[in-house]
Amino acid sequence: xxLVRFGGAMSLDGYIAGPNGEHDWIVMDPEIDFAGIMSQFDxxxxxxxxFDAMNRMGNAGKSQKxxxxxxxxxxxxxxxxxxxxxxxxxxxxxxxxxSKPGKDVAIFGGGELFRSLLxxxxxxxIEMSVIPVLLGTGIPVFPxxxxxTLKLRSQRAYKKTGTLGLEYDIVKGPLGS
Numbered sequence: 687x688x689l690v691r692f693g694g695a696m697s698l699d700g701y702i703a704g705p706n707g708e709h710d711w712i713v714m715d716p717e718i719d720f721a722g723i724m725s726q727f728d729x730x731x732x733x734x735x736x737f738d739a740m741n742r743m744g745n746a747g748k749s750q751k752x753x754x755x756x757x758x759x760x761x762x763x764x765x766x767x768x769x770x771x772x773x774x775x776x777x778x779x780x781x782x783x784x785s786k787p788g789k790d791v792a793i794f795g796g797g798e799l800f801r802s803l804l805x806x807x808x809x810x811x812i813e814m815s816v817i818p819v820l821l822g823t824g825i826p827v828f829p830x831x832x833x834x835t836l837k838l839r840s841q842r843a844y845k846k847t848g849t850l851g852l853e854y855d856i857v858k859g860p861l862g863s
Contacts (some may be wrong), residue, residue, distance in 0.1 A: 694827070728754065731792065811853065
């Protein structure tokens with residue numbers, strides 16, 4: 687069965703971006719195999735705010751060969767961005783994706799999208815790189831969904847940058863989400 691995985695980078699104090707959306711504090715550790723990580727996915731779920739930020743950076747969210755990008759929005763229409771798949775019902779789409787064969791599904795950005803899918807019990811794994819910086823304020827990585835129990839799968843310390851790679855399974859059932 688396909689897994690739905692949420693990942694990214696966060697500051698030690700729990701932010702995915704500074705107060706103005708800045709991410710210049712994220713260091714790219716040369717030991718992290720980004721190509722290997724990306725090869726595990728064939729679908730990326732993108733929240734509308736993340737999609738807007740991608741547009742501002744010049745990346746309109748076009749899918750690469752073998753990859754499907756799905757943007758979730760209640761305001762965008764398919765005719766607004768014909769080169770990207772637009773959906774409004776994330777739960778329905780993700781339930782459908784999980785039941786079909788394929789590689790894993792990544793939640794790319796989208797704290798609100800992540801939270802809604804987490805509350806619906808549709809997120810299987812959280813994979814975060816903790817960057818050794820304190821931002822003090824900004825956009826929190828985990829908008830409060832309530833208590834969620836996690837089980838550590840793996841951890842890795844990247845000595846060159848001090849980044850920590852953490853991977854957790856979400857515990858389903860009475861003790862989990």
